[in-house]
Amino acid sequence: MNLFKLRGGVHPQGRKELAEKHAIRQLPMPERLFVPLQQHVGAPAQPLVRVGDQVLKGQLIGAGQGFISAPVHAPTSGRIAAIGDFSAAHPSGLSSPTVTIEADGLDNWLPTRSVDDPFALSPEEIANAVGAAGIVGLGGATFPSAVKLSLSRKNNVHTLIINGGECEPYITCDDRLMQERAAEIIEGVRLIRYAVGATRVMVGIEDNKPVALREMQAAAAGTEVKIVAVPAMYPMGWDKQMIRALTGCEVPADGRTADIGMLVHNVATAFAVRDAVRFGRPLVSRVLTVSGGAIATPANLQVPIGALVEDLFSFCGGFSQKPARMVLGGPMMGVELFTAAVPVVKGTSGVLALTQQEIGSTQAAPCIRCSNCVRACPVGLLPLELAAHIRSGDSGAAVSRGLKDCIACGCCSFVCPSHIPLVHYFNFAKGELMEQERGKLKQSATKILAEERLARIERIERERLEAAAKRKAAREAKKRAEQMSKMEVA
């Protein structure tokens, strides 16, 4: 198939050889699981259990709130030990509401209902099953999948694109999943296609995964699903880049993929959809990669949601040397972890322990305007110019030059010979802007309140004066009447 020309992008050292040969293994059930109630974009789930309750694996423990939200289920059977704040997987180290489960070791499933022919279900039923299973985008975006499904149907999506790019270095979980469970993924893909009524289905897989490509091609033979090899480059897994590579279409800056009739899902999401629709099993575990130069034996693991990162590290034989940095996610867009005592969530595709040599130097030098960043940017921005505006405190100018179009992929920082933390500048400025906008909202709310108060004071004053005038008039009338009567008497 003819592929379409792409812009920008970089070719970081893949480092996938560390983990790609290791088949997916099951992480032994930890004694305790820490399940955050917010693992998705949107409103956090509301806890449905109380401390001391016994739960079964797959039992609903947090209900989704509002339109964009997702429910949370118990990843194993056991007792609810605590409901409260626990460190979230975020560099700030702040905590979030979390349900702690003491595993009973039995791992008993809640009785689930299997469906023999999922294609006999209506599209709405499939979307409902996906929603009830708490499935979110497993590529890392963690947008509730059911919302995407129902929106796509409304928008008459004609093309379904399944993202098997996995362009982040080190991460190999989707690769292994495609190698080992291709048939299940293809069934999930076909279920999604059926649920949204798309006429065209393409799975884009980077050509650095030949085994996955072969397995997926074999599994897709005879179905409507088309497997396409795309060139290995970062950020191939950016949904808009994948759309561009496969169809040549571009998503409008003010719109969403659904506006041009496209829906993008990740391969791991398709796998989870199949589990949910076919077997009624909610999303309680995922496959992720544990890798990095400091890990003794890198691995691809099937991990229950809520397992601690330190559990993963110790299962992988601990560190072969002291890691210079622990990272949640891939090295290009992942976040630094200060502690390994944070839980794995639905969107966690990998955890890395990197050596200083892998990270490289971080000492920044002046910009020499070499334009490496301009050539690397997949969006078509001028990172050096944006950063200069932000440095001088003019984020307004940065916005007018496309700051809001930045996807924070990190290509510019990656290729900068001066090691300038460009993405850091952009995220900082985006934060500033959000703060400004919040400030503006607050200001306008305050202004309205102040105006109302002024009006109220005026009204009260006016009423008081009116009342006083009335009283005065009444008093004078009375006086006059008295005088009249006196005169009459006289």
Place this chain on the structure above:
Amino acid sequence: MKTIAHSPHAHAPVTVSRVMLTVMLALLPATLYGFWIYGWPAFNIWVVTLLAAVIGEAFVLRLQQRPVRPVLSDCSGLLCAWLLAISLPPWTPWWIALLGSWFAVIIAKHVYGGLGQNPFNPAMAARVMLLISFPVEMTTWIAPLDSAHAPGWLQGLAVTFTGAQVDGMASASLLGHVKTEFTRGIELQQALAGYYAPLQALWGNRAGSMGETAALLLLAGGLFLIARRIITWHAPVAMLVGVFVPSLLFSSINPVHYAGPLYHLLSGGLILGAFFIITDPVTSPNTATGQLIYGLCCGLLTWIIRTWGGYPEGVAFAVMLMNAATPFIDHYVKPRIYGRNRKGDSVSLEPVKKGA
């Protein structure tokens, strides 16, 4: 307190000093060849220029109370001095090299704020300053040496530092010779006769600065830089086209008065300028389209100055003029943002054309 490290947590194996050192490596063959054909004085000038740059840069950094070592170790000052050195007449007196070098790093670079901040290419700014201020010293060229006349090491020092003369060596550069002959009313073919052989030019066996004679070695260095992705092809190719097209056009209309493309391409500092000077990232535009425009204009201006200007060579002036136009080019030539048209508005819902 530990600071948060922002993504990405990986980096391409590239640093500023590595970029600079690669460019120096690309310059090395042509420079060594220059030492060989012009002898010890050329080497002396090269040493004086580089040393002066290091001393001058260290001095201004001390004045600014900035750490000296990290700035010096980015090697940008050395590269700038190297480029200046090979654009000077090889037998020029030592103080020309010293003045030029200090002007380049102190006035043209650090006064503007140091690396990355200078609007003009420091090496070219220094060369233009010297050419205007010291026209005699800057236009006294030397014919390539044969071993019988080559000065020894001590004699070489004498040439550089005391201005000692060696008989029968002074010569005019090709461009200078033709310009002089023109002013005497002698026609091109006559002026070139016995003075010009394209093959000779290719190998650089003629009078000139170190950086303009060995066109072939400089070209090889430039191609090496393109292969190593230190520079892109846009600006160099555009500059060569900018010289090639008008010279071809005019020489085919009136060959008596206008020199042909081969003469222009292989003379003066054109190859050095195209691959090493206008590819200076600091003073050139950011986008590929911008670099094409910039290179083309550099080439055109070079040809115009050579053909109708008062000076025989125009590369340095052309580069300076286009340096001044770089912010202007960057202001108007910007890449299209994904999902938007060139004006910055969101694109309509039509699919884009293949390869756009």
